[in-house]
Amino acid sequence: MTPSDVIRAKRDGQKLTADVVRSFVDRFVRGEVADYQMSALCMAVYLRGLDDAETWALTEAMLHSGRVLDLSSVPGQKVDKHSTGGVGDKVSICLAPLVAAAGVKVPMISGRGLGHTGGTLDKLEAIPGFDVRLPVERFVAQVAEVGCALVGQTDDLAPADRRMYALRDVTATVESIPLITASILSKKLAEGIDALVLDVKVGRGAFMESRARARALARSLVRCGKRGGKKVVAILTSMDEPLGRAVGNALETAEAIDVLRGGGPRDLVELTLVFGAEMLVLGGVAKSIAQARSLLSSRIADGTALEKLRTIVRAQGGDPAAVDDPSRMGTAPVIRPVSAPKRGFVRSLDARAIGLAAMSLGAGRRRAEDAIDPAVGIVLEKKIGDAVHPGEPLARVHAKTEADAERAAEEVAGAYAFAARRAHPARLVLERIS
C-alpha cells in the first residue's frame, strides 16, 4: 500500500493491519512518508479512531522505531509510574525513592513541563548539579545498584513518538485517545519495564477535563499495555485544584522531600501512598495494598526513603545537602502574599490558572525552547474547603521582580472563588482501572 492508500483506508473507516501500521511508521522514520502524510493520517485517526489491535500495532511500531532498553540483567520487577500531567504534581520525586527503598526497581524516564503543567525533570534540576542525562549504561547500572534512576528521554528512545508528537501539537491531533495511548506506552515500554502505574488526571488543570474521556483513555492504556504483555494499572485522580501547596520547581521538590521526611500536604502524601502501594504489589514485594501501604509508611518513618533520595541525588551528580536544606535549590528575591478579599470558604481554586500564573513567573515554558527559573513559583496557603478571613494570605508568590509578583498575585487571586458555606474538595482518587 502506498502512504496515500493507507491514509485513504483509515479516512474511510477501514481497519489497518499491523503490517500496514508498522510499515507506515517505519517509512515515516526513514523519511519516505512525509510529514504532511503523517499529519493527514493523524487527523483521519482522530476522527475515525483505532481499535485495540490497531492501537497496539501503532504502539509497537513506535516503540521499535528506536532503542528498547534491556533491563533483564537487573533482577526483580521493574515498575514505573506515568502521570498525564497536572499542576503541582511532584509525586514522582517522592514516589520513586520511596518505592525503591521498599525494594522495587524504578527505572523512571520523565519529561519536561510545557504550558500550564510542570515536568519532573525541571523539578529535579532545581537540585544543584543533578544530571538527568545519564548514558544508557549508567542508567541501567544505577537501577541495578541504587534501585532507581531519574532521567530524561534520549533521542534514540521511540523517535517516532517525538516526531509524531511535534506534528500533532501543531495540527490539532493531540487529543486522540489511541494516539495518546500509543505515545505514552511506546515511550514507557522502551524503558524495558515489567509493569506500569498510570495517573490519569481529570479536571480543570488536567489534559482530560471530563471524567468520561479520562476513563476512556485509562481503559485504552490498560488494554493496550496488556496486549504488550505488561501489567498496567490506571488510576483516575482529581486535578481541579493543584496537588499539594507548592507550584514551581524548587518549591515542589522541597515539598516532595517533606513527604519523605514524614510531612507534606495530605493530598500529596495520599497520592504517593496510593501509587506507591500499586507499584509494590505489581513489583511483587507486597501481597496487598494494605500491606504495601504499611511497608511504605515504615520506609518513610525509618528514614530509608529519604536516604534513598540522597543516594540517587549523589549518584546523579547532585548536591545531597539540598535534600536537607532546600534553600540550596535557590530562593526567589521577592515573596508577596495574596490576601483574601472577604470572609468565607474557598469554593474552587482553578489549577489551570495557577499553572499559567506560575509559568508567567518563569517556572514553566510557553514554548519548548524557553528557559525556566527554578526558584520562582506559588505556595498555596488556602485550598478548597479552607475557611478564610479578610486580609489573611491565600497564597504566597515567589517572584524574580516586584512587577512579576504583582502580576502573578492578581492572577492567583483570580483563580480563587469563595462561598459562604464550606465546600468539600472532590475526592482525590476517583477510580481504579486494571
Add this chain to the structure above:
Amino acid sequence: MTPSDVIRAKRDGQKLTADVVRSFVDRFVRGEVADYQMSALCMAVYLRGLDDAETWALTEAMLHSGRVLDLSSVPGQKVDKHSTGGVGDKVSICLAPLVAAAGVKVPMISGRGLGHTGGTLDKLEAIPGFDVRLPVERFVAQVAEVGCALVGQTDDLAPADRRMYALRDVTATVESIPLITASILSKKLAEGIDALVLDVKVGRGAFMESRARARALARSLVRCGKRGGKKVVAILTSMDEPLGRAVGNALETAEAIDVLRGGGPRDLVELTLVFGAEMLVLGGVAKSIAQARSLLSSRIADGTALEKLRTIVRAQGGDPAAVDDPSRMGTAPVIRPVSAPKRGFVRSLDARAIGLAAMSLGAGRRRAEDAIDPAVGIVLEKKIGDAVHPGEPLARVHAKTEADAERAAEEVAGAYAFAARRAHPARLVLERIS
C-alpha cells in the same frame, strides 16, 4: 486564530468564517502555514465538510492567491467549459473553435492528463508547433481577435490550488466535494470568465463513479459559482465507455477535427452540440438551446468552425496543415487489430481499462513528470450495443513496438464484455443542473 486553532475548529465540525479561511490560505501561500497543517485541514474538511459559505470563502481565497485575468477589455461574454475528465474526452478541441465561430469568446485554460484520463493540452500538442504557453497579454489579445485561445495554466493563476492539489493527491484528500469545487472554480474564475459550463462525468471511467456523488458535485459547483456572480450550468454525462472511438492524443485530435468537418462519432458530436448550445445561450448569441444548436450546425456546415480551428492553430504557432492532414501529427509504427472472440453484442466496454491501456502504450502519464507519445493509442471499432462476429476487429491498437501492441491488445480485449442479446448504452446526457 493560530493554524492549529483553525484545524481544531474544523476537526470539531465548527463553521469557519470567511476571514479565517482567507487568512489560512494566505498564510499557506506565504509559507507560514506548513504543508502538514494544510494536509491536516484538508483531511478535517474531507471528513467534516464545508457549507456553501465556507466553500465559496475557500474558492475566493484560492482564486485571489495569484493573478486574476482581466478580460473586461474584450467585448462580449466570455464563456468556458470544464470537464471533470474522462477517457476519449476530446470535446474541448472541437467545442472551443465551434463556439468561437458562433460568436462567443472562449478563453480556455486546460490541463494535462494523469492516470487513465487524458488532458486537452497533450492532445493539442500533437499538432506540430502548437504552443499552449502563451504570455497573458497574447492570450488576452488572441481571445479578443480570434475569439478563442487554448492554453495551459500558468504558475501565477491560483497558485494555492496547485500547491493544495499536490498535497491532496498524496494524502487521500482529493475526493472531497467542497475541495474539488474550490479547486475547479478558483482556476476557472481566475480566467476572468463571465459564465461556465461544466461537464461532470459519471461512471467507470470518471472521477465520480456514482451518479449521486456526481450530482452533489455538480450542485456544489453551480451554487458556489453563483455566489461568485458567475452563470454556471452543469451537465452530468455518462462515462462508462470511452467517448468517441479514439483514445490517444493525435488520434483524438484528429477525431475532434472530424467533428468540425461534419463527421465524427455520434456521441462526440452530440456532447459537442449539448455543451456548445449551453455556451451560446450563456454567451447571449442564442435565445434558446434549439436556436443555438441550429447555429452551431450551420457553423460546421459552412466550414467556419474548421477555419476557426486553423486560425487558432496558426495564432499559437502550430502547423495549420495538420488540421487537414492528421498524419502530420505522427503515426504509430505498429497498428494491431484486437479480434472479437465470439459472436454477440458488446455489453460493456470499461472506459477506465481502455484509459489505462492507452496510458501504458505511452499516451498518458503514470506520474506528472512522464513524457508522452502523441502517436500511440487505441481506436475502438465496436462500442456498447454493437454486434460482433468472431475474428472481426473490436479495436485497433496504435503502438510504438510489437511488444507494446501485444500487451495493450490483451488489455483492450479484457475491457470488453459480451452478451447474446443487444444491450443499450447508457444515456449520454443524464441530468442538467443550473
